[in-house]
Amino acid sequence: xxxxxxxxxxxxxxxxxxxxxxxxxxxxxxxxxxxxxxxxxxxxxxxxxxxxxxxxxxxxxxxxxxxxxxxxxxxxxxxxxxxxxxxxxxxxxxxxxx
Numbered sequence: 001x002x003x004x005x006x007x008x009x010x011x012x013x014x015x016x017x018x019x020x021x022x023x024x025x026x027x028x029x030x031x032x033x034x035x036x037x038x039x040x041x042x043x044x045x046x047x048x049x050x051x052x053x054x055x056x057x058x059x060x061x062x063x064x065x066x067x068x069x070x071x072x073x074x075x076x077x078x079x080x081x082x083x084x085x086x087x088x089x090x091x092x093x094x095x096x097x098x
Contacts, residue, residue, distance in 0.1 A: 002034035004070035044069025
C-alpha cells in the first residue's frame, strides 16, 4: 500500500510535533511514501477544473483531487469511503470501499 504526499501530510499532522512517529507508524503497517508525479498532478488539476465548473467550487478541496490523481496514475486502486466522488471524477480507478 502507498500514500501520496497529501495523505502523508494529513496523517503526519495527527502526530503533532512527533512527525517522525507518523513515518514509523505508517511503515509498521506497510504503507510506503509515493510522491506525486507530474502526470498525477495534471490529472488532478483537470478533474478539479471540471468540478469547479460544475459546482462553483463548493464542497471539495484540491487535496481530494490530488489523492485521486495520484491513485489513478500511480496506483492500481484507492481505499476510500467516498465512492461517489471518486467514481464520478476518476472513472477508470478501481475503488476499495470498506
